[in-house]
Amino acid sequence: MRKLTRGEQIFNIFNVLFLFLMIVISIYPMLYVFFAAFSTPSAYMRQGGNKLLFCPVGFSLASFKAVFKNPSIWTGYGSTIFILAVGVPINIVFTMIGAYVLSRKQLRIRRFLSLLILFTMYFSGGMIPIYLNVRNFGLDGSLWALIIPNAINTFNLIIMRTAFEEVPDSLEEAAKLDGASQLTILFKIMVPLVVPTIAVLILYYAVYHWNSWFNAMLFIHKREKYPLQLILRELIIQNSSIFSSELSTSGAEDEMISETIKYATIVVATVPILAAYPFLQKYFVKGIMVGAVKG
Amino acid sequence: MAKTKTVIGSAAVNRKKPLWVRAKRDVTRNWDLYLIILPILVFYAIFHYAPMYGAIIAFENYKPARGILGSEWVGLENFRTFFGTYYFWTLLRNTLRISFTSLLVHFPTEILLAILINELRSKRFARVVQTVTYMPHFISLVVVCGMVLQFTKSNGIITKLFGMNTPMLNNPNLFLPIYVVSDVWQQVGWGSIIYLAALTSIDQELYEAAEIDGAGRFKQTIYITLPGILPTVTVLFIMRIGKVMSLGSDKVLLLYNEAIYDKADVFATYVYRRGIENTDWSYSSAVGLFNSVINLALVVTANTISRRVNQLSIW
Numbered sequence: 001m002r003k004l005t006r007g008e009q010i011f012n013i014f015n016v017l018f019l020f021l022m023i024v025i026s027i028y029p030m031l032y033v034f035f036a037a038f039s040t041p042s043a044y045m046r047q048g049g050n051k052l053l054f055c056p057v058g059f060s061l062a063s064f065k066a067v068f069k070n071p072s073i074w075t076g077y078g079s080t081i082f083i084l085a086v087g088v089p090i091n092i093v094f095t096m097i098g099a100y101v102l103s104r105k106q107l108r109i110r111r112f113l114s115l116l117i118l119f120t121m122y123f124s125g126g127m128i129p130i131y132l133n134v135r136n137f138g139l140d141g142s143l144w145a146l147i148i149p150n151a152i153n154t155f156n157l158i159i160m161r162t163a164f165e166e167v168p169d170s171l172e173e174a175a176k177l178d179g180a181s182q183l184t185i186l187f188k189i190m191v192p193l194v195v196p197t198i199a200v201l202i203l204y205y206a207v208y209h210w211n212s213w214f215n216a217m218l219f220i221h222k223r224e225k226y227p228l229q230l231i232l233r234e235l236i237i238q239n240s241s242i243f244s245s246e247l248s249t250s251g252a253e254d255e256m257i258s259e260t261i262k263y264a265t266i267v268v269a270t271v272p273i274l275a276a277y278p279f280l281q282k283y284f285v286k287g288i289m290v291g292a293v294k295g
Numbered sequence: 296m297a298k299t300k301t302v303i304g305s306a307a308v309n310r311k312k313p314l315w316v317r318a319k320r321d322v323t324r325n326w327d328l329y330l331i332i333l334p335i336l337v338f339y340a341i342f343h344y345a346p347m348y349g350a351i352i353a354f355e356n357y358k359p360a361r362g363i364l365g366s367e368w369v370g371l372e373n374f375r376t377f378f379g380t381y382y383f384w385t386l387l388r389n390t391l392r393i394s395f396t397s398l399l400v401h402f403p404t405e406i407l408l409a410i411l412i413n414e415l416r417s418k419r420f421a422r423v424v425q426t427v428t429y430m431p432h433f434i435s436l437v438v439v440c441g442m443v444l445q446f447t448k449s450n451g452i453i454t455k456l457f458g459m460n461t462p463m464l465n466n467p468n469l470f471l472p473i474y475v476v477s478d479v480w481q482q483v484g485w486g487s488i489i490y491l492a493a494l495t496s497i498d499q500e501l502y503e504a505a506e507i508d509g510a511g512r513f514k515q516t517i518y519i520t521l522p523g524i525l526p527t528v529t530v531l532f533i534m535r536i537g538k539v540m541s542l543g544s545d546k547v548l549l550l551y552n553e554a555i556y557d558k559a560d561v562f563a564t565y566v567y568r569r570g571i572e573n574t575d576w577s578y579s580s581a582v583g584l585f586n587s588v589i590n591l592a593l594v595v596t597a598n599t600i601s602r603r604v605n606q607l608s609i610w
Contacts, residue, residue: 262441270438
């Protein structure tokens with residue numbers, strides 16, 4: 001390798017410094033949240049908000065105690081786990097079946113069906129007709145309203161279809177000669193060959209359900225059925241004061257702890273996904289490469 | 296004759312047969328495939344095409360009790376009312392401004408980050424930068440918006456850093472910067488992954504050749520790297536254009552407040568308030584339908600241009 005010119009050396013130094021700064025910017029807001037959550041509420045109120053934190057102000061678990069005392073965090077986790085446990089398997093089975101059929105070259109109207117399905121990615125009836133439609137099917141108020149209408153994500157279907165298309169035709173033909181039915185071919189022969197793609201889609205769907213809150217706001221009306229994100233919206237965005245009365249009676253103290261409680265709530269709701277993150281990230285990265293294949 | 300077994304023969308015969316005969320033949324031959332895809336087609340019919348049919352309430356004075364077919368037909372009245380209001384222009388301006396600003400900030404920053412990571416000599420540090428910068432992508436939107444609101448309220452850390460003492464999101468002019476910056480913070484690392492993948496697939500011999508010709512790293516970036524990732528950029532750009540009219544409405548809904556409607560309100564949030572909160576079904580459907588149509592037109596236009604210029608198309 002040739003020697004670096006002076007300009008290139010300077011560039012390298014600045015590049016490393018700049019990217020190091022990027023790391024700090026990416027991480028620091030999350031660190032701040034952690035520090036605030038573990039701070040003593042009154043101490044945080046006195047000085048924490050005014051300057052950058054590099055460690056908790058004092059140390060207290062009071063905010064976390066208050067968060068864990070709040071039943072809605074638990075019911076929220078309950079609903080979200082239900083949606084994940086029931087919704088993701090439905091997502092995967094539906095997506096696999098649709099993608100498999102659309103990947104079969106012997107099907108003459110394959111292109112036409114694909115177009116019908118692709119079209120829904122770029123055009124929709126709009127929020128209100130969709131809302132009224134789900135209500136007409138009697139799903140309003142039920143967690144199923146978050147699962148069934150979102151059973152298939154078209155983009156994910158395309159990713160899956162591409163994976164099936166890459167499996168050699170000869171495997172299907174051989175299985176057919178042995179008298180295997182299409183469902184047998186799909187689940188016994190094709191599925192084992194596309195496991196990495198399925199893993200990626202499980203993660204995509206799981207993240208979708210974990211993050212989504214808007215549909216829940218439309219269709220879920222009872223607080224005890226709210227998924228976690230809707231509870232979070234109430235607690236950290238709509239400035240709900242449901243927490244404060246549980247911990248103390250004096251108003252001033254309420255305000256103090258409600259600050260740090262919000263941070264503790266964020267920690268409680270984010271730690272599970274960030275803890276899983278190191279294990280999942282290789283799939284995500286792989287997934288985005290798969291997704292790079294055009295529709 | 297119709298039962299000719301040879302593949303070539305049947306294809307030739309098929310072309311001459313009327314459509315329904317061919318369709319029937321296809322169904323008899325592949326009945327099992329049609330059978331298993333039926334639930335999927337039913338799903339798309341019910342949850343995607345039925346709402347498109349339901350969108351005709353935009354041309355009616357819809358009353359749920361009377362149903363879609365029984366409600367009074369008013370033609371384009373809802374659209375005319377909407378286009379006639381001052382609000383139409385506010386929404387159009389805000390939607391386009393927020394979307395295009397994000398688009399124009401996201402693309403260069405993501406590409407730049409990818410190139411800078413790619414230029415790093417230490418592959419290990421490159422991996423660290425990558426892993427850390429895309430971590431915020433996994434924090435849920437509600438939590439990110441919660442953090443933004445906490446940091447920018449009257450005694451929030453960012454407000455204080457800028458020496459202010461009122462909630463930053465009560466200032467209409469600060470909405471766009473806060474929206475875009477927090478979005479870039481959350482997505483830039485994630486968005487750069489795909490460009491990094493494109494960068495690694497560039498033929499290394501091109502760089503070696505350029506080196507021999509005496510091109511420095513900057514010139515190599517301009518003449519090899521950027522053209523090398525152009526196809527990826529184009530496809531992603533079209534797909535982003537396809538979301539211009541709907542992108543980020545979730546986030547606006549979480550961040551905005553009445554004080555800044557004038558600068559933050561977009562079509563989707565307006566539809567939400569008029570439709571879901573005020574149950575103004577027909578009017579809000581008209582606004583939504585207008586939004587969908589513009590959206591479709593944008594995708595088709597972007598795709599057509601790309602097909603002409605780069606021979607690249609997403610369908």
